[in-house]
Amino acid sequence: MSNQVQGILKDDSGRRIVTAAYCCNGHDLIVDENPLIDGLTTIHLRAQSATKGVVDLYLSPIQGDGRVKGGEGIPMDELLDIRCPVCGASFEVVAPCYCRHGMFVAIYLKPNCQYREAIVVCNSWGCKHSFVKLESRIILSTP
Ligand SMILES: [Zn+2]
Ligand SMILES: [Zn+2]
Numbered sequence: 704m705s706n707q708v709q710g711i712l713k714d715d716s717g718r719r720i721v722t723a724a725y726c727c728n729g730h731d732l733i734v735d736e737n738p739l740i741d742g743l744t745t746i747h748l749r750a751q752s753a754t755k756g757v758v759d760l761y762l763s764p765i766q767g768d769g770r771v772k773g774g775e776g777i778p779m780d781e782l783l784d785i786r787c788p789v790c791g792a793s794f795e796v797v798a799p800c801y802c803r804h805g806m807f808v809a810i811y812l813k814p815n816c817q818y819r820e821a822i823v824v825c826n827s828w829g830c831k832h833s834f835v836k837l838e839s840r841i842i843l844s845t846p
Contacts, residue, residue, distance in 0.1 A: 711812065721766070725810075725814040731814075732747050732788070732810065733764065737761055738772050740772070743765065744764065749786050750785050752781060753781060754776070754778060754781065758773055758777065759773050760774050760785075761773055769831055777828045780830075783826045795808060802831075805826045808824055809822075809823055810823070
């Protein structure tokens with residue numbers, strides 16, 4: 704394994720795994736209590752859904768993997784208000800998603816809120832770009 708970007712681990716099969724994620728106030732979103740997906744600790748977010756109320760979501764930490772635990776019953780394409788589960792802080796909206804419906808929000812890989820080092824998540828429920836997409840400048844900076 705080689706660690707190319709802090710917070711991102713590339714495993715032996717070439718998958719990029721998010722190992723650290725923080726809100727802008729430095730709260731750790733990847734903690735041991737979170738459920739596992741493929742044996743990997745998930746990323747905990749809390750969403751406000753217009754139909755389901757406050758929902759805890761646990762995202763697969765594998766880049767490009769759309770799996771998520773939680774959120775059952777949220778209608779497809781509903782736009783969620785995604786927040787830190789600890790302090791309730793919103794994540795920065797950084798760009799429209801390719802789905803042309805949702806927006807990407809940035810989740811930081813370091814606790815100091817640096818946009819250059821972030822993953823982005825589309826806030827449209829069910830969007831195939833929803834989860835764990837590396838922000839493009841990170842991809843460009845990866846050797
Ligand atoms: Zn927080
Ligand atoms: Zn989207």
